Amino acid sequence: MDEPKIKFVLLLPLCYNDGRPVPQRVLRGMLDEIYVLAGGHTIAGTVTGAYRMKDGTRQDDESLQIWVWVREEEVSDLKKMVARFGKTLGQEAMYLERTGGTIDFIGPS
Numbered sequence: 001m002d003e004p005k006i007k008f009v010l011l012l013p014l015c016y017n018d019g020r021p022v023p024q025r026v027l028r029g030m031l032d033e034i035y036v037l038a039g040g041h042t043i044a045g046t047v048t049g050a051y052r053m054k055d056g057t058r059q060d061d062e063s064l065q066i067w068v069w070v071r072e073e074e075v076s077d078l079k080k081m082v083a084r085f086g087k088t089l090g091q092e093a094m095y096l097e098r099t100g101g102t103i104d105f106i107g108p109s
Helices: 024-038 072-089
Strands: 005-013 042-052 058-070 096-103
Touching: 005 024, 005 042, 005 072, 024 058, 024 072, 058 072, 072 096
Parallel strands: none
Antiparallel strands: 005 058, 005 096, 042 058
């Protein structure tokens, strides 16, 4: 059985800050990268939120909430990946939450 993995929540914006939608191929590519690193992910749904930009303006976003799980030694790789996503999407910052829980995949008995 695999060791328990650390759960993270990632928000992937569905639009650039100027309001243009992020192309599906870009989102699919990001989800594929997450899959390669973590071996899977869950799209928990679409969420909305607001962020105060460095210049003080309000940015309202609609994002995919992604659950991803990695081993401790993969956390740095996940953070680097999310930073790359932020650059691609033109974001000032990306939301990545390390939850207090761990993920176990239990096979049938």
